[in-house]
Amino acid sequence: MSHNFKFLALLVSLTLVRGLIYIAIFPPWLAPDEPAHFEAIRLMGQEGVWPTQAIYLTTPMHPDMHTSFQSFQIWQLSGYAPPQDALNPHEPVNNLFIYYYPPTSTGSLIIAGNYPLVYHVLMAPLSALVKNFPLVQQLYLMRLVSLLFTTLTVILGWFFAQTIFPGNKVYAFGLTIFLIFLPMNLHVNTSVNSDVFVVFLVSLYFFGLAKLFCEGVSLSKIGLTAVALGLAIMTKPTALFIIPTTFVALIVYLARRFYWKPLLLTGLLVIIIVLTFSGSVVLFQVTEGGRAISTLQSFSQPLNLQKNYFGPSSWAIYLHTIRWGFLSFWGLFGWANIPILRTGMRVVWLICLVIGFGGLLFIKKYILPMGQSQRTLSSNQQDILLVLLFSLIFILISMYTPIIATQSTHWGPPSRYFFPALLPFSLYFFLGYQQLIPARFYSLTLPIWLAALLLFDTFAWGYVLIPRLYG
Amino acid sequence: MRKKHWSIIILLLIIASGSVYQLLWGRISNFDTVYYSPLYSTDIYFLAGDAQITQEFEAEYPGLSRIELYFENQANNNSNEVVFHLKQQCDAAEDIETFTVKQVSIVSKQAFPLTFSPLDDSAGRRYCIVVESKSGEVDSSLGVYASGVDTYPRGSATYKSNTIALPNSSAVALTNQIWLPIVQKTQPVVQHPFDIGFKLYYNGKTGATLQTLLRQLAAYKPGPLGQPMFYIFLLLLYGGLIAILWVVILKVQKN
Numbered sequence: 001m002s003h004n005f006k007f008l009a010l011l012v013s014l015t016l017v018r019g020l021i022y023i024a025i026f027p028p029w030l031a032p033d034e035p036a037h038f039e040a041i042r043l044m045g046q047e048g049v050w051p052t053q054a055i056y057l058t059t060p061m062h063p064d065m066h067t068s069f070q071s072f073q074i075w076q077l078s079g080y081a082p083p084q085d086a087l088n089p090h091e092p093v094n095n096l097f098i099y100y101y102p103p104t105s106t107g108s109l110i111i112a113g114n115y116p117l118v119y120h121v122l123m124a125p126l127s128a129l130v131k132n133f134p135l136v137q138q139l140y141l142m143r144l145v146s147l148l149f150t151t152l153t154v155i156l157g158w159f160f161a162q163t164i165f166p167g168n169k170v171y172a173f174g175l176t177i178f179l180i181f182l183p184m185n186l187h188v189n190t191s192v193n194s195d196v197f198v199v200f201l202v203s204l205y206f207f208g209l210a211k212l213f214c215e216g217v218s219l220s221k222i223g224l225t226a227v228a229l230g231l232a233i234m235t236k237p238t239a240l241f242i243i244p245t246t247f248v249a250l251i252v253y254l255a256r257r258f259y260w261k262p263l264l265l266t267g268l269l270v271i272i273i274v275l276t277f278s279g280s281v282v283l284f285q286v287t288e289g290g291r292a293i294s295t296l297q298s299f300s301q302p303l304n305l306q307k308n309y310f311g312p313s314s315w316a317i318y319l320h321t322i323r324w325g326f327l328s329f330w331g332l333f334g335w336a337n338i339p340i341l342r343t344g345m346r347v348v349w350l351i352c353l354v355i356g357f358g359g360l361l362f363i364k365k366y367i368l369p370m371g372q373s374q375r376t377l378s379s380n381q382q383d384i385l386l387v388l389l390f391s392l393i394f395i396l397i398s399m400y401t402p403i404i405a406t407q408s409t410h411w412g413p414p415s416r417y418f419f420p421a422l423l424p425f426s427l428y429f430f431l432g433y434q435q436l437i438p439a440r441f442y443s444l445t446l447p448i449w450l451a452a453l454l455l456f457d458t459f460a461w462g463y464v465l466i467p468r469l470y471g
Numbered sequence: 472m473r474k475k476h477w478s479i480i481i482l483l484l485i486i487a488s489g490s491v492y493q494l495l496w497g498r499i500s501n502f503d504t505v506y507y508s509p510l511y512s513t514d515i516y517f518l519a520g521d522a523q524i525t526q527e528f529e530a531e532y533p534g535l536s537r538i539e540l541y542f543e544n545q546a547n548n549n550s551n552e553v554v555f556h557l558k559q560q561c562d563a564a565e566d567i568e569t570f571t572v573k574q575v576s577i578v579s580k581q582a583f584p585l586t587f588s589p590l591d592d593s594a595g596r597r598y599c600i601v602v603e604s605k606s607g608e609v610d611s612s613l614g615v616y617a618s619g620v621d622t623y624p625r626g627s628a629t630y631k632s633n634t635i636a637l638p639n640s641s642a643v644a645l646t647n648q649i650w651l652p653i654v655q656k657t658q659p660v661v662q663h664p665f666d667i668g669f670k671l672y673y674n675g676k677t678g679a680t681l682q683t684l685l686r687q688l689a690a691y692k693p694g695p696l697g698q699p700m701f702y703i704f705l706l707l708l709y710g711g712l713i714a715i716l717w718v719v720i721l722k723v724q725k726n
Contacts, residue, residue: 014712071691137693446720470687
């Protein structure tokens, strides 16, 4: 077995063990929207019906649903309360799921026509297969499938980094270690939710892009990237940012192929950013959001651009959502929104600011001097890194324009909306961090990286999650 | 060289401005809306005269040593006292612990702690906390935050309203505190199940606490996840893999 595969086997084992730890720690139903996704899959797989509004109003939920919520103290942990029967206060109002979980969690109902169902269709056969198993066991089996997708994402991350930086395993280790030790990634992507599948598909898309740029164009690579792109968009609107990313990839490729002037390239990239930003604002004004594209709905709401986007209340919303997005990326666990310690967040803010500065240094040093003779990276590396940088800009646009467009915090944004861009983010985060390590301490780059992430993660589950969930 | 200096200066500026911002304007409470659960603050139960509120609960770990409750305090400057009784059962004659505190020391909406010597055998045992205020005036009364519905499956609360005549009982609504007289007049006995907001803290022996934790982790879970030993195995496996990863990484970085 080559060294490469030995390393990969180690990382895969670590992902599986850590995934099992997170699956075991988090009680059933406590992950974001997990009951809603599970119920939609169950309706399709076990009841043989499409999860429409009418079906939710007539088909009873699994008879053990309420009992398992009670056994695991889900209502108490989440801080919500279900609508209760006036005569029998320990019982729900009735046996319909639509009146049980969704009223406590806005939008937590997967309805055919309003919500993309690719993931649910994929999981329905498994649900049919385990129909006679106890309810909680069914849920854990589905979580194991999510762990499988997460492991595949880590494998993709390894090869993705190796494709961009062949012959140097430091980057592959840096990227995959971040994926494996980011607590929220392990938590969200080992639960029953379409997020895990979309993260895998978008990672596949980025892997395809890296192959195209670094190893040359071929039909199979284009096919792989296109299939991943299409499936990802159909699976969840959080993948929509890869549409403008694809345009940028095409433009960067053409610019290199036909020796476009830097000014022309810059102009086109700026135009794409402006169009993506304004298009995203308009999209959220005239529809219920990106789901309209994923489910091919018609646009029904009137456009209203007369709002005051720069008033004090608007800025308060922007600041709040930036804080919330940041917090939920590093540690705001489950539907219960369990935070990592507040004072700890200040340190994380500071570290991220410094690493962000390192990232800027990297961009200025290695990506901006395109075409110059003294550059360190190859033109292929520069191109793919530029495309990845734009993908990060686009995902931020897609996360925050709903808030700008609606002037409300309705859309969060929870960090899982950012997770489809985990591959480029992890790479840039590592590159930014690497810029901060002085040359004479270069041999400590990976050990410090691992130590910091390991400490953070151990703190999260050992000091925050377990005491909160089982204390 | 000059470029390097600029980088360091900008870096220091970012760190300095971030630190100054946190020192001068940083407010941890900004995150309160994210963390704050409205579950245990939908209702307030009024304590005055001989009114009393009780809450049953089950301690999950050994070493129960602290209970936190949440209040809305109307007292500005009085000598009223609040009495807390920790009992084995709500109707037990004897107290395990009794606390008498000045009402003015209770801060509204903040967790009010009752700290006592750890009860080493508390795991799995049921307890009851009884709260009564010795307030003789309506406008210096104490409200206990509670849920409007039954949220805690391992016990419930009871509320007995005041039965003795109080001076100022016809008082009009206080400024910004309209709920007080309304609650006093309309809720003599609460029929529906509810719970007050509370938190339990433990300070038990390590071995016993870990044993309980393993049992809690495995409770109600299927297959191997339902076996306490599985968690020890998982932890050992994880430790082993981490050790191998360290060795590998040090090697990779060296090469």
